[in-house]
Amino acid sequence: MRRSRASRTRSGRARSRSSVPTSWSSFARSRRLPRRPRVSDQASRRVPVLDAAVNGLDRVLRVLLTVAFGAILVVTLVQIAGRNGLLSTMTGADEIARYLMVVTTFLAIPVLTKGRLHIAVDALSHYLPAGVPQVWLHRVIFAIEGAFYLFFANFAVLVVGNYQRTGQTSAELSIPLSWPMLAIVTGAVLGGLVSLALLVRTFLRAEEYADKSRQGFPGAERTDG
Amino acid sequence: ALVSACSFGSGADSDGPVTLKLAHVFPEASAVHTAATTLAERAPDVTDGRVNFDVYPGSQLGGDEELGAGLASGDVECAFFAATASGLDDRLQLSLLPFIATTYDGVDEVFFDEDGVIQTNERDVLAETGITALGFYENDFRGLTNNVRPIQTPEDMAGLSFRVPGLSMYTDLFEAWGANPVAIPFPELYTALQQGTVDGQDNGIVLTYNSRYQEVQKHLTLTRHAYGMGNISCNTDVWESLSEDDQDALREVIDDITADTTQQVRDSVADRLAELKESGMEVVELDDAQRAAFAGIKDEVWTSQESVFGADVMEQLREESEAAAEATSE
Amino acid sequence: MPIAAFVVLALIVLGVAVAVAFGMGALIFFMLLGGNPGQVPSVAFRTLDSFTFLAIPFFLLAGAIMQSGGVSKRLIEFVGLIAGRFKGGLGATMIGACALFGSISGSSVATVSAIGRIMSGEMAERGYPKKYLASLVAVSGIIGILIPPSVPIIVYAVAAGVSIADMFLAGAVIGILLTVVLVTFNFVWARGRDLDDLGARLNSTQQRRTARRIGGAVPALIMPVIILGGIYSGIFTPTESGAVACAYGLFVGLLVYRELKPSGVGGTVLNGLLATAPILLIIAMGGAFARAVVVSGVPQALADTIGGWGVPAWVLLIVLNLMLFVVGMFIEENTAIVILVPLLLPLTAAYGIDPVQFGIIMVLNLGMGLATPPFAPNLFVAANATATPFHTMVLPALRLLVTCVLPVLVVVNVVPALTTFMR
Numbered sequence: 001m002r003r004s005r006a007s008r009t010r011s012g013r014a015r016s017r018s019s020v021p022t023s024w025s026s027f028a029r030s031r032r033l034p035r036r037p038r039v040s041d042q043a044s045r046r047v048p049v050l051d052a053a054v055n056g057l058d059r060v061l062r063v064l065l066t067v068a069f070g071a072i073l074v075v076t077l078v079q080i081a082g083r084n085g086l087l088s089t090m091t092g093a094d095e096i097a098r099y100l101m102v103v104t105t106f107l108a109i110p111v112l113t114k115g116r117l118h119i120a121v122d123a124l125s126h127y128l129p130a131g132v133p134q135v136w137l138h139r140v141i142f143a144i145e146g147a148f149y150l151f152f153a154n155f156a157v158l159v160v161g162n163y164q165r166t167g168q169t170s171a172e173l174s175i176p177l178s179w180p181m182l183a184i185v186t187g188a189v190l191g192g193l194v195s196l197a198l199l200v201r202t203f204l205r206a207e208e209y210a211d212k213s214r215q216g217f218p219g220a221e222r223t224d225g
Numbered sequence: 226a227l228v229s230a231c232s233f234g235s236g237a238d239s240d241g242p243v244t245l246k247l248a249h250v251f252p253e254a255s256a257v258h259t260a261a262t263t264l265a266e267r268a269p270d271v272t273d274g275r276v277n278f279d280v281y282p283g284s285q286l287g288g289d290e291e292l293g294a295g296l297a298s299g300d301v302e303c304a305f306f307a308a309t310a311s312g313l314d315d316r317l318q319l320s321l322l323p324f325i326a327t328t329y330d331g332v333d334e335v336f337f338d339e340d341g342v343i344q345t346n347e348r349d350v351l352a353e354t355g356i357t358a359l360g361f362y363e364n365d366f367r368g369l370t371n372n373v374r375p376i377q378t379p380e381d382m383a384g385l386s387f388r389v390p391g392l393s394m395y396t397d398l399f400e401a402w403g404a405n406p407v408a409i410p411f412p413e414l415y416t417a418l419q420q421g422t423v424d425g426q427d428n429g430i431v432l433t434y435n436s437r438y439q440e441v442q443k444h445l446t447l448t449r450h451a452y453g454m455g456n457i458s459c460n461t462d463v464w465e466s467l468s469e470d471d472q473d474a475l476r477e478v479i480d481d482i483t484a485d486t487t488q489q490v491r492d493s494v495a496d497r498l499a500e501l502k503e504s505g506m507e508v509v510e511l512d513d514a515q516r517a518a519f520a521g522i523k524d525e526v527w528t529s530q531e532s533v534f535g536a537d538v539m540e541q542l543r544e545e546s547e548a549a550a551e552a553t554s555e
Numbered sequence: 556m557p558i559a560a561f562v563v564l565a566l567i568v569l570g571v572a573v574a575v576a577f578g579m580g581a582l583i584f585f586m587l588l589g590g591n592p593g594q595v596p597s598v599a600f601r602t603l604d605s606f607t608f609l610a611i612p613f614f615l616l617a618g619a620i621m622q623s624g625g626v627s628k629r630l631i632e633f634v635g636l637i638a639g640r641f642k643g644g645l646g647a648t649m650i651g652a653c654a655l656f657g658s659i660s661g662s663s664v665a666t667v668s669a670i671g672r673i674m675s676g677e678m679a680e681r682g683y684p685k686k687y688l689a690s691l692v693a694v695s696g697i698i699g700i701l702i703p704p705s706v707p708i709i710v711y712a713v714a715a716g717v718s719i720a721d722m723f724l725a726g727a728v729i730g731i732l733l734t735v736v737l738v739t740f741n742f743v744w745a746r747g748r749d750l751d752d753l754g755a756r757l758n759s760t761q762q763r764r765t766a767r768r769i770g771g772a773v774p775a776l777i778m779p780v781i782i783l784g785g786i787y788s789g790i791f792t793p794t795e796s797g798a799v800a801c802a803y804g805l806f807v808g809l810l811v812y813r814e815l816k817p818s819g820v821g822g823t824v825l826n827g828l829l830a831t832a833p834i835l836l837i838i839a840m841g842g843a844f845a846r847a848v849v850v851s852g853v854p855q856a857l858a859d860t861i862g863g864w865g866v867p868a869w870v871l872l873i874v875l876n877l878m879l880f881v882v883g884m885f886i887e888e889n890t891a892i893v894i895l896v897p898l899l900l901p902l903t904a905a906y907g908i909d910p911v912q913f914g915i916i917m918v919l920n921l922g923m924g925l926a927t928p929p930f931a932p933n934l935f936v937a938a939n940a941t942a943t944p945f946h947t948m949v950l951p952a953l954r955l956l957v958t959c960v961l962p963v964l965v966v967v968n969v970v971p972a973l974t975t976f977m978r
C-alpha cells in the first residue's frame with residue numbers, strides 16, 4: 001500500500017512531466033521561467049548577418065536588463081535600511097527604482113520580441129492550418145508590432161524634445177525626464193527593428209521557416225515545465 | 226513648440242468655438258473643483274460661447290508633474306496646478322521656502338501682490354516653458370502631524386521620523402529641527418502612518434483631511450512652516466490663439482474665481498480643523514513666541530538655497546517677508 | 556470609442572501582443588478624437604511611473620527566487636502535511652494563501668504570481684486540471700485588493716471623501732466572505748473528482764522523514780513571518796516588502812539551502828524581469844488607452860444618460876454594476892476609480908446609496924475585471940506562473956466569477972449592512 005502510493009506519486013510526477021503537451025508551447029506564450037533559446041529552436045541554416053545582429057543585441061540587452069533590475073532591488077533595500085537607521089537616509093531612492101522599472105520594461109521589448117515572450121493570445125494561430133497560413137499570420141503580427149513600435153518611437157522622440165525644451169526634472173533627484181523617455185525611444189526603436197528583422201527572416205529560407213513554424217514561432221523560448 | 230496643440234487641431238487655432246481641457250488634482254469636494262466648475266460655467270457666458278472648458282478633476286489627466294508637462298506641450302490646455310511640484314524648474318520652488326509669512330495678512334502682502342517677487346518669479350519662469358499663469362490661489366499652510374507626542378517646540382521633534390517632500394530645502398529644514406526626514410511614496414503614506422513605518426508627515430489641514438490621515442494620526446501642530454500656493458495656467462500658444470477680448474473677459478472671471486477660492490480654502494480650514502478634532506486629533510495651536518522658536522532655522526535654510534534662486538531674488542523676498550511681518554504685527 | 560475598442564479586440568484575437576493592441580487602440584482613439592496621438596508615449600510613461608507598481612516586479616522575482624532556491628518546495632511539503640487531509644485541500648490552501656498574501660500586498664497581480672508559482676506544480680501533479688488551478692488562483696487574487704492594505708481602496712476613499720478605515724473594514728469583511736465562498740466552491744467541485752490530495756498525506760516513514768526535514772523548512776516558513784511582521788511593525792511598506800522577500804529568498808537559497816548557485820542569480824533575476832516586463836507594458840499601454848477614454852467624454856455622457864433616466868435605485872444599481880463590469884474589461888482598476896468616482900458618486904448620493912457600500916461594489920466589479928479579457932492582468936500572470944495556455948483559462952475563470960464572485964457582489968448590493976455596519 002505504502003509502496004503503491006509512493007510509486008503512484010512518482011509515476012504521477014513522471015506522467016505530468018512527460019504529459020506537458022509538446023503543442024502547448026505553440027499557443028501559450030505566457031510562460032514561466034523563460035530561458036535562453038536552444039540551438040534546435042533556431043532555423044538550422046543561418047542567415048549570418050541578420051541572425052548575428054539580432055542575437056548580439058539580445059545578449060547585450062539581457063546583461064543590461066539584469067544589472068538594471070538588480071539595481072532596482074538594491075536601491076529599495078538601501079532605502080529601507082536608511083529609514084531604519086542602518087545606513088544613512090537617501091532621498092530619491094524610489095525615483096531611481098521607478099525610472100529603472102520604466103526603463104527596463106521598455107528596453108525589454110526587443111528581447112521579448114525575439115523570444116516571443118510577449119503576452120498574446122494565440123488561439124487563432126492554434127486553429128489555423130500549419131504551413132502557409134501560419135507563416136502569413138506570423139508575418140502580419142511582426143508587421144503590425146514593428147509598425148507600432150516605430151510609430152510609438154516617433155512620437156516618443158517628440159516627447160523627448162518637449163522634455164528637453166522645458167528642462168523638466170524629477171522632484172527629488174532632479175533627473176531630467178528626457179532620460180527615461182530616451183530609454184523608451186531606444187526600446188521602441190530596437191523593438192521595431194527586431195520585429196522587422198524577424199519579418200524579413202520569414203522570407204529568407206522561407207520553406208525552412210514554414211517547417212519550423214509548425215511548432216509556433218521559430219526561436220520562441222519556452223519553459224521546461 | 227515642437228509639439229503644439231495646434232498641430233493636431235485641438236480647435237484653439239480656429240475661429241469657431243473652442244473647448245479646452247481644464248484639469249486639477251483635487252477631489253470633487255474641494256474649493257479648487259468648485260472654482261474649476263465655476264470657470265467652466267461662466268466662460269461661455271463672457272465669451273459668447275467662443276470658449277468652453279471641460280473639467281477633469283482628481284488627477285484624471287495626471288498629477289502636478291504630468292500637468293506641468295501637459296501644459297507645456299499643449300496636451301492639457303489649462304489647469305489648476307502647483308508649479309512648485311511640477312519639476313519644470315527649480316526656481317518654481319521659491320514659494321515653498323519656510324516661514325516666508327505665517328499669517329493670512331502677511332500672506333496677502335507677499336504671495337498675493339501681483340508685482341511681488343513670488344508671483345513675478347512664478348509667472349516669468351512658467352512663461353519660459355510656454356505656460357501662461359493667469360491667477361494664483363491658496364493651498365493652505367503646512368503643519369505637522371504625528372503619532373508619538375504633541376509637538377510644542379522643535380525639541381519635541383527630536384528623533385521622530387517625518388515623511389517630507391524629497392526637496393533639499395525640506396530635508397534641511399527637518400534635519401535642522403532634529404527630526405529624521407524620510408522618503409515614503411505618497412500612495413503608501415496612509416498605510417505607512419498606520420503601521421508606524423514613519424511617525425508623521427507635514428501636509429496642511431486640508432490635505433491631511435482629504436487624505437484621511439486623522440484616522441491614523443493623533444497629534445497635529447499648526448506650525449505654518451510653509452505656505453502652499455497654486456496657480457491656474459494655460460498653454461501659451463492656446464491662450465494666445467484666443468482673441469484679446471476673450472482673454473480679457475476670462476482674466477476678469479479668473480480674478481474673481483481665484484479670490485473666491487482663496488477665501489473658501491480659508492473658510493474651509495476652520496471646518497476641517499473642527500472635523501479633525503472631532504475625529505480625535507489633538508491640535509496644538511502655537512502662539513507667536515512658540516512659532517518663533519520653530520522659525521529660528523529660517524536664515525540657515527534660506528542661505529543654503531541662495532544658489533538656486535539667485536541672490537537678487539532672495540534679497541527681494543527677504544525684504545518683502547520682513548516688511549509684511551512688521552506691517553502685520555502692528 | 557467602439558471603433559478603438561474593436562481595434563484592440565481584433566488585434567488581440569489576431570495574436571498581436573496585448574500591449575501593442577492597447578497602444579495601437581490608443582493611437583487610433585486619439586486620432587479619431589482629434590487629439591494629439593503623440594501623447595501616447597508620455598501617458599504610458601506616467602502610468603508606469605508609480606511606486607506601487609513596483610510590487611509586481613518585486614513579487615514576481617521573489618516567486619522566481621523562491622522556486623529556484625528551494626523555498627517553494629519546502630513550503631509545499633509543509634502545506635501537504637495539513638492540506639493533504641482533505642480532498643480539495645490543496646485548492647482550499649491556495650485560496651487561503653491568496654487571502655494571507657492579500658494582507659501583505661495591495662496588488663492582486665503580485666498575489667496571483669507568488670501563490671500560482673509556489674503551488675501550481677504540486678497541484679497539477681495531484682490531479683488538478685491546469686486550467687482549473689490557474690483560473691482559481693487568478694480569481695482568488697481578487698481577495699488581495701479587498702483585504703487591507705489595498706491601494707484601490709485608498710484611491711477610492713480619497714476620491715470619494717470617505718473614511719479609509721471604514722473602507723478597509725468593509726473590504727476585510729467582503730474579502731473573508733469571498734474566501735469562504737471560494738473555499739466552499741472548491742470543496743464541492745472536488746467531490747467525485749480524481750484528485751490525489753490525500754497522496755500528500757504521508758505514511759509513517761515519510762512522516763518521520765518529513766519530521767526530520769521540518770527543521771529544514773523553518774527558514775522557508777519564517778519568510779511569510781518576516782514579511783508580515785515587517786509590514787505590521789512598520790519596518791517597511793507593503794510594496795517594499797517585495798524587495799525584502801527577494802533578498803531573503805536569495806539569502807536562504809544561496810546560503811541555507813544552497814540550491815541556488817551564485818552563478819545562477821543573474822539568470823533568475825533576468826527570468827523575473829522577462830516575466831514582469833510584458834505585464835508592465837500592458838499596464839503602460841492600457842493607461843494610454845484609458846486616457847483616451849477619459850478625454851473622449853464617453854464616461855461623462857454615460858453617467859449623464861443614466862442619471863437622466865430617473866429609474867428606481869435597484870435598477871440604477873444593476874445598470875451601474877454592468878457599466879463597472881464593462882469598464883473593468885478594458886481599464887486598470889485604479890485608473891477606472893479615478894475616472895468614475897467623480898461621475899458616479901453624485902448619482903449614487905442622490906439615491907442615498909452609502910459611499911462605502913458603493914466603494915466595495917466598485918472595487919469588487921473592477922476586481923472581477925482583473926480576470927476578464929482583454930485587460931486581464933490576473934489571467935495573464937496566472938497563465939505565466941502556472942504555465943497554462945491563456946485561452947484555456949478564460950471560460951473556467953468566467954465560470955468562477957459567475958458562481959463565486961457574482962453571488963458575493965449581489966449580496967453586497969442587496970445587503971447594505973454588510974458594508975456599512977460600522978457607520
Ligand code: NA
Pocket residue numbers: 656657658659660661662698699700701702703704705
Ligand atoms: Na491587500
Ligand code: NA
Pocket residue numbers: 883884885886923924925926927928929930931932
Ligand atoms: Na479586464
